[in-house]
Amino acid sequence: MFPVEMERLELSKTDIDRMLSEVEKENLLFARKDLLDTLTFPSSIVGRKEKAMELVRLIAGYKKGHVVPFISVYGRSGAGKSTVVRFVCENLDDALCCFVNLRRAKTVFGCANLILGEMGEPSLKSAQGINVAVEKIQGAIESLSKGKRLFVLVLDEFDVLFYDKRGKPSDFIYKLLVMEEKLREKGVLSCIIVISNNVMADYEVDDRVRSRMGSTEVFFPAYTKKDVLEILRERAAKAFSAPVDPAVLEYCAEKSSEEHGDARRAIDLLRVAAEIASFKEEKLANVHVDAATDQLQKDRVNLALSSASYHLKLACAALARITYLTGEAWHSTSVIYAQYCKIIRKDTRPLTYRRVSELLTELDNTGLVVSQTSSRGRHGYGTQYKLNISPEIVGSACFPDWWKNVVQKKKEHERKEDEKNNIFMPAGKSHFGGLGRLLDTLEDESWKDFVGLDA
Numbered sequence: 001m002f003p004v005e006m007e008r009l010e011l012s013k014t015d016i017d018r019m020l021s022e023v024e025k026e027n028l029l030f031a032r033k034d035l036l037d038t039l040t041f042p043s044s045i046v047g048r049k050e051k052a053m054e055l056v057r058l059i060a061g062y063k064k065g066h067v068v069p070f071i072s073v074y075g076r077s078g079a080g081k082s083t084v085v086r087f088v089c090e091n092l093d094d095a096l097c098c099f100v101n102l103r104r105a106k107t108v109f110g111c112a113n114l115i116l117g118e119m120g121e122p123s124l125k126s127a128q129g130i131n132v133a134v135e136k137i138q139g140a141i142e143s144l145s146k147g148k149r150l151f152v153l154v155l156d157e158f159d160v161l162f163y164d165k166r167g168k169p170s171d172f173i174y175k176l177l178v179m180e181e182k183l184r185e186k187g188v189l190s191c192i193i194v195i196s197n198n199v200m201a202d203y204e205v206d207d208r209v210r211s212r213m214g215s216t217e218v219f220f221p222a223y224t225k226k227d228v229l230e231i232l233r234e235r236a237a238k239a240f241s242a243p244v245d246p247a248v249l250e251y252c253a254e255k256s257s258e259e260h261g262d263a264r265r266a267i268d269l270l271r272v273a274a275e276i277a278s279f280k281e282e283k284l285a286n287v288h289v290d291a292a293t294d295q296l297q298k299d300r301v302n303l304a305l306s307s308a309s310y311h312l313k314l315a316c317a318a319l320a321r322i323t324y325l326t327g328e329a330w331h332s333t334s335v336i337y338a339q340y341c342k343i344i345r346k347d348t349r350p351l352t353y354r355r356v357s358e359l360l361t362e363l364d365n366t367g368l369v370v371s372q373t374s375s376r377g378r379h380g381y382g383t384q385y386k387l388n389i390s391p392e393i394v395g396s397a398c399f400p401d402w403w404k405n406v407v408q409k410k411k412e413h414e415r416k417e418d419e420k421n422n423i424f425m426p427a428g429k430s431h432f433g434g435l436g437r438l439l440d441t442l443e444d445e446s447w448k449d450f451v452g453l454d455a
């Protein structure tokens, strides 16, 4: 016989109601959570008036029959480029703006199809060729801009175009510029605004295209702590059901600006911190911001490494290991390469120095590491890399079991050194911080061997 009170196995509406009221309790801190969603367009834009003015100055000529054909807007992630460009373009009198995010495109032809899609046109087959695609874009602009004095085509995440090495991105830009000239002959004024993280000079563009493009650029610097604080204050005032301690907002702004000056990540940090506090039924405090920083860093690393090859993870793990063991932040390509060769599986052939150096550039593009190039005197220039995220998070995301071993070895080594030297170390001070520097002078052979610099 079954017991009388058995837990029901099937999911019921009552279960969902119960779950909903539980989650609602977890969200008590929020009044309007959508205001902390960085995927939706902000209801108000804080500051950036001087950048809006720069753009307006470049475009305003359309009222008198002239406009700059190509504007490059660039700067770091989360600097407000897309937000400000969209706001300016959508508020121009007598103008029509088509905003296309190219992120989803994998090829130059894919970019053309995304543009067509945004203009309400059907996609083309790549066999039809890029010339037909550009002709269709021209036709769509002609019919959309009827009765308007200006058509603005905004291409966000323009960097994507250059990932397609076979698709001739430079040629595509050339064709768009020629299309603008043809449109002008037909009395349609147009302007292309491209948004990317890097300055156009960094991309491979033919000289003939460069000269047609001109060099009209608007640079968006990363936000300062003051800017980030203003953005957070404005959001927090409406997003939470009770006022948030100003010190917590300040802490959030400080953490975000010292790391990146990225408004998107600052808002995400505030939202996740509030979710953690809400879940624990506590008042939002700095500890929740710290916990949120950890969680977001883990998410970022996992996302960046989710599709990474074994060798990319290895290059990343090599940098994490050397950073963790030496306590030094910056490491040269040659040191990282030596580490990479040391930790690679014995049955796998290491990639060449050049290829690993390319992998480090890839890591730089993901934002997990930053690089700096400096002169090494008569040895030319050398690049150094630094992790943007704590080595513990990176190491355990790359190879969890291996990383546990690295941590354990470091602890054992520290304990043995303590016993050997019987010295007092102030709390929180790592042996490796100071001794790591010794590695450079190669005075301490045992440390050198432990870190594996001579592998």
Ligand SMILES: Nc1ncnc2c1ncn2[C@@H]1O[C@H](COP(=O)(O)OP(=O)(O)OP(=O)(O)O)[C@@H](O)[C@H]1O
Binding pocket: 037, 038, 039, 040, 041, 042, 044, 045, 046, 047, 048, 075, 076, 077, 078, 079, 080, 081, 082, 083, 084, 196, 197, 220, 231, 263, 264, 267
């Ligand atoms: N000045 C601002 N005022 C209010 N919110 C802002 C401001 N700048 C940025 N944001 C917020 O930050 C988020 C990221 O901004 P945006 O997409 O404009 O940055 P971006 O520079 O284009 O970044 P990416 O290069 O990563 O695309 C937006 O969702 C917006 O909500």
